[in-house]
Amino acid sequence: MVMVEYMDNVKLGMLDGFLTRNHQKSLKSLFSRNKSPNANDNGDDDPSSAALNSPKSIPQLSPFANSVVSRCSKILQVPTEELQHHFDTQLPESVKELLTYARNFLEFCSYQALHILSSHPDYLNDKEFRSLTFDMMLAWESPSVETKPQDKETTCSNQEVEDEDGWSIFYSSSTNMAVQVDDKKTVGPEAFARIAPVCAAVADIITVHNLYDALTSSSDHRLHFLVYDKYIRSLDKVIKASKNALASSIENLQLTEGEIVLDVDGTVPTQPVLQHIGMSLWPGRLTLTNSALYFESLGVGLYEKAVRYDLATDMKQVIKPELTGPLGARLFDKAIMYKSTSVAEPVYLEFPEFKGNSRRDYWLDICLEILRAHRFIRKNNLKETKKSEVLARAILGIIRYRAVREAFHFFSSHYKTLLAFNLAESLPGGDLILKTLSSRLLLLNSGAAQHDLSGSPHAKWQPKLSPVSLIALTQLGFMLQKDVHLDAEAIIVGDVCVGEINPLEMAVKQSVLDTGRAEAAQATVEQVKVDGIDTNVAIMKELLFPVIELASRVQVLASWDYPCKSTAFLMLSSYFILRGWIRYILPSIFVFVAVVMLQCRHFNKGKPLEPFRITPPHNRNAVEQLLTLQEAITQVEALLRSGNIILLKIRALMFAVLPQATDRIVLLLVFMAAVFACVPLKYITLLVFLEAFTREMPYRKESSDRWLRRIREWWIRIPAAPVQLIKPDDRKKKKSLDDRKKKKS
Template identity: 25%
Template sequence: MNGLTGQKMQKIFRALVPESLYNDARNLVEYCCFRFLSRDNADLHPSLKEPAFQRLIFITMVAWENPYLEELVNASEKASFQGKLVREAAFVRIAPAISGVADQPTVHNLYKALAGDEEGISLSVWLTYISELLKVHEGRRSYQIREYPQLYEERILCIASSSKRPVLKWENNMAWPGKLTLTDKAIYFEAIGLLGQRDPIRLDLTRHGLRVEKAKVGPLGAVLFDSAVSITSDTESKLWVLEFVDLGGEMRRDVWHAFISEVIALHKFIHEYGPEDGDESLLHVYGAQKGKGRATTGAINSIARLQALQFMRKLLEDPTKLVQFSYLEYAPYGHVVFQTLAVKYWGGPLITKLIEGGNQPTRGVRPSEEVLESSNHVFDIDGSVYLQKWMRSPSWVSSASIAFWKTSSVRQGVVLSKNLVVADMTLVERASKTCKQKYNDVEKTQATIDAAMLKGIPSNIDLFKELMLPLTIIAKNFEKLRRWEEPHMTVSFLAFAYTMIFRGLLSYFVPFALIVMAAGMLTLKGLKEQGRLGRSFGKVTIRDQPPSNTIQKIIAVKDAMQEVESYLQNLNVTLLKLRTILLSGQPQITMEVALVLLSSATILLVFPFKHILAFLLFDIFTRELEFRRDMVKRFMTLLKERWDTVPAAPVVVLPFDSTEDQSRSETETKETKDQEKPERSLKNGKV
């Protein structure tokens, strides 16, 4: 790589590091690789276009993983390396050092995507990944010239336009097909009408308060197709809903959700962790004016990698784990990784001497004595400074942040640049490692929660409520109709119901309902086979119970048991009162109830059923109207008073008899043995 012999590189490396580091062959591999990579600071390393360099990087990762060869490999295996696999540790160490290939926060997830079900990354997968990545970057350059030459201040990232897989923009329950273009600052939609393409509309993604979420869409307001994203703002009520039609599933939508999320998260990061626009202190730090561009390049490269994986069909279930800003926004310890990225992007050597008040100790490494007067600046591992006045985010004063920056000055290896350190880790790498560990802990904890979600009374009650939700919604909507909250809907329902009654169509209602149900089930079956309903369709989702200690759990169980006991008591009292009425425990009330039953039977015999049903419907839908409200209220009060006068049937509780319980258990045991004897004889008679 470096144009020097192996012995010459060993001598140089021996002179730079102590003996403890020199004796580790991996450190020599890192030094040879990182020294060559440190020569170029391009957004995408130019040597990646060379097939020899691509293979050399793969060989370097294999050598880093196996620096000591116990026996010589045969010539064919040595020449091809087809049987070799790069494991996670080697990929995580080498790949982020190459510009554009990977970044530290998401390199572990990138490895999982490339490796898939295999034990590592093969040479063919590695070469395919680099090839697809280069195609993405080449395609972007052609987009910039051909599609929107007027967008010279924005960089086009990706375009969605296909007749087979269109993009639909939903407005007022109407879907408009068109071409979608994503840049590093905005998203453009160019609708296709009957008269051709319309002028593109623009949504600025740099604004504060934007949110992008997965959504379901469908005709006439139905939420049926799980293939859309919605973009909303805290300041504006206008909503963008974009559907990414894909008969193969919702992965296309998930990828575009990650694209848009990454651009929004990028500008949130710049707003929170970067200096303000026009800040004069940017002139005091060399290269700080390019910090915003470096951060943008990081997001652009993340999206390019995700596009390459999409073309390779090697995506994770959640594509946002492959783009760093969106991933870190919700990852544990992500704010500390954001801070290290800010120091990486905006940090640099001091051009002028800064004198600021305050005597608190400096965080990080101090590059020289002249900056000792600047008290609260943060320093990178190579001595680059990140000024105190740029620390506008509240996360800088968190306990995790303070603890991290207190130990950030400890270093052991050879620093070639802020991004390349031999035999040690950069600040971003240290923070990302802790972030990954905490994320794994969260996933393990979540797995235990998922396994125990349905244990306990509260969770089962929540599950029952969720399962009964459709019936609850139907009951609430019927109650709205009954109370005339929407008069036009109530009138329409009554007109439909009375038409069914007096036209003699009630006999067709049940068969028609069964036909509609069967058609709906078959439609859902077809849509699910096409993948348009999403992987989560049909799953029952309930909220987990809030965290609690043992005493709180005991109290919660006690309260739940008291509620169940109260419900059973009320139910038993009702049943005992009905028993009193049926068995003439209160003769006067029994007589009244019997007369009501006889009158009802007479009415059913004399009058046609459709007239009775029409009258009951009239009664139900006029109870809340003004001309009947008082009468119904008086009638219900009378019924309640009569019900309260009904005594409960007497209950006798006998004392516990141990002899009776023992004889009962002996009888059950004898019956069980008698049942087992024929079974044994049948088994013995079989050949």
């Protein structure tokens, strides 16, 4: 932690001189390479301008990395040798080790350049930005002269054929995209994870690996430029659509200050959203903001006043997938249920579609993300800027999820979601991620940075982080908080630092590692799942064979078919009980199992586990399986009925429906209480064992059968307590009548 604070202080101090220069030029001019090396903007000779236009190569860097660094120096308006000087003199020695020097210096230049570029409101729409960020990733993988250099030609030089909307024709297929790009110009997961999260709108450090998996799902786990380019374009498209939706919804929904529209569904007549409340059903339009869900039912050509379902305040909200259908029938798995203390009964929002339930799953994910973000805020008692930073992180996550979904038809799985707070709920150790995030928020600075009023370069700087997600959201045109002070000269200190692994990133990596083990275990579970009741019963019998065999052998001894063996077992068990050794039976079993497991671990180390061989019963057709299922349900129903009868007879005995039987039970309970109070437990255990084990003994069998017959006959004569089934409507009517009588009285 001390090292993190130290590096933050150093970075803030040494970059103050960089960022006080003039950065008022357009975004296109930042990437311009055609300026004259002999003149500055005013036509006067300027050595610094000449140094910018003729950058000096860094000997430790590869040619391609030098190209990226020179472009960063033009954006920062600082010569490359001056950048290297500050890197060498003011960063700690751990960052400047020989093996990592080139990569860390490349990160140093790239991070500062990206902070400048991302301050422009329309940077996602700029082709040069997409090219530079991808080239930074390529250079990160081969930064030094010792590594194999990448082709110096930028990825944007590939020939692209665009349609009328400006999108490449290769975007229609991920496979085509992979074919169009040279394999040498692809990016791996580590490079993407080190560069992309610097721009908070592009990636989040918690979900960056899942985002990479989503973008590379059909390209052999390597990121191609056309895929990356399409993602950034889609991200820009979604942001602009959200702005338009926000402008048109402010008056209709009466949004509060700082409320941002994240998505709207149900505007297409063929794909409405259906709201079910009880037996009622309305089609309409659904809108999600960072605070609530709004449903506008469709009237006669117009939308009626929106109903607001709060997600921000603590109302014990429950959002989960649910079955629904017409007239309350549970037919279609295409709805989400919203329940809270603010609504009288649960509200079901249905998303009809012909195939699957992806539309419902998407809305379930984004609604849960907002709900869980607010729960995280309440749990940690976050206020003002810290609260806005958490909401901004959730909002940007939903925007990225929309962009990937619309561009690549991606649907996240349990552990592969692109939403940070949903991921923390599903990942093993996800609570540690949220705990680390909370501790990082404690270092949050309300502004973009803190400045030294004296202007001294050696002054002490406060080691505080910047609300990077909130700043990114504000720069994109969304006002989540009114008092966010954005200074053009401010230095943004985010989650990714030069040469360091962020504590949040370490927590995510550990959770991802545990997730890999969980997914591997789950894959084995999926492999052993079989269909059919008979087959599953056969597997269970084979797995429980030792227990079943032991029970059958004890049953044979208790049947006294072999008197000598039964007598020996009886004497040995009685001796164990009298000596008090029976209490060691269970610990002995545990120790025995542990010894067997250690033996298997020692002798079977490295050997694959042999499959469990089972002979399944003969195959049955669908009718036979239905008959088997019906028979099983009938048996379960009979067991439930027998259990209810036993309970009702016990209720009759408790309330003395049959006085004579109740008197006998009372005497029996008093006698048993006296026995348990006066007789040691080992003698009681011995008597119970002797009675049960010698019941089938030839000398006792006749008397035992006679006593069991008398007990059954006595039990049959016990009446069951009465039961009255009341219909729900009758109960309501009765309750209303009672209320009326109370009012009259």
